[in-house]
Amino acid sequence: IMAQTEDFYFQYKKCNFVSSIYTREHLEQLELFEIRDSDVFVVTYPKSGTVWMQQIVSLINSDGDPTEVQNTQAHKRVPWIEVPPSNFQLRPSPRLNVTHLPYHLVPKELKEKKGKVIYVARNPKDVIVSSYHFHNHLAFYESSKDFSDFLEKFIDGALEFSSWFDHVREWYNHRDEFNFMYITYEEMKKDLRASILKICSFLGKHLDNEKLNTVLELCTFNTMKVNPMANYEKVPKKSNDGAFLRKGTIGDWKTHFTVAQSEMFDRIFQEKMKDFPLSFVWDQ
Numbered sequence: 001i002m003a004q005t006e007d008f009y010f011q012y013k014k015c016n017f018v019s020s021i022y023t024r025e026h027l028e029q030l031e032l033f034e035i036r037d038s039d040v041f042v043v044t045y046p047k048s049g050t051v052w053m054q055q056i057v058s059l060i061n062s063d064g065d066p067t068e069v070q071n072t073q074a075h076k077r078v079p080w081i082e083v084p085p086s087n088f089q090l091r092p093s094p095r096l097n098v099t100h101l102p103y104h105l106v107p108k109e110l111k112e113k114k115g116k117v118i119y120v121a122r123n124p125k126d127v128i129v130s131s132y133h134f135h136n137h138l139a140f141y142e143s144s145k146d147f148s149d150f151l152e153k154f155i156d157g158a159l160e161f162s163s164w165f166d167h168v169r170e171w172y173n174h175r176d177e178f179n180f181m182y183i184t185y186e187e188m189k190k191d192l193r194a195s196i197l198k199i200c201s202f203l204g205k206h207l208d209n210e211k212l213n214t215v216l217e218l219c220t221f222n223t224m225k226v227n228p229m230a231n232y233e234k235v236p237k238k239s240n241d242g243a244f245l246r247k248g249t250i251g252d253w254k255t256h257f258t259v260a261q262s263e264m265f266d267r268i269f270q271e272k273m274k275d276f277p278l279s280f281v282w283d284q
Ligand code: A3P
Pocket: 044, 045, 046, 047, 048, 049, 050, 051, 052, 126, 129, 130, 131, 133, 219, 220, 221, 222, 224, 244, 245, 246, 247, 248, 249, 252
């Protein structure tokens, strides 16, 4: 177990970034990126279903043609705008993008209702568990002492992209500034077909039944789990156990949180999210 080093993160406008990946220069520049109406931005707090949505928008965009999702890694098809170097300004339309940025750091033109934002949220207890395993899995993250230590960091907003509470609340509160669609991981789990149709309609795309079925099949957990292009297979790992597509379920937090931790989290959640009008699904 590595100890958390002082310079593992740097702060840029109140948000934590991993020093070995991000740069201030790039974060500064991207706020000025020119946005086209056809640009699509998938926005998530990490571990909320990012790669899943990358897969869905790729397939909607290709009209169900699987070639790209089977041959190109997720981050090349639908790149993170905050990861330098970025070829954002050179890519042909329509540009599919993904970002974990809080609302106040994204390209300013998005707030002039250029482009489209699909915000994916997930119940935070499952986000914590997924993130805990992810940090223990990938080589460039520092592992936590134990789950309780990780939980504390999450609640304090001490991990990358800072506070989950602020991320979700602020994006949602500012939704009217954007062409904005909100969807949850749990909604996608419950009815993937309806979720894909909802996304198609937001993107102004129509898929006939056959194509819809193809997209559906290629977006299930089991299909994606065996697709190396969706599974971070090339990113260095601490060990070979575990996988990026780990469980893909609702409610795995119950096997990690003690009753006391869960009650403590509920209290904090209620306090921090008291003005948030939407509810989360915590159970299968
Ligand atoms: P778990 O660790 O709970 O399994 P992100 O892409 O934002 O990093 O989120 C990763 C989480 O989304 C992981 O959760 C992963 O298994 C889950 N996931 C990815 N693709 C999925 C799919 N097709 N269906 C359900 N869950 C999926």
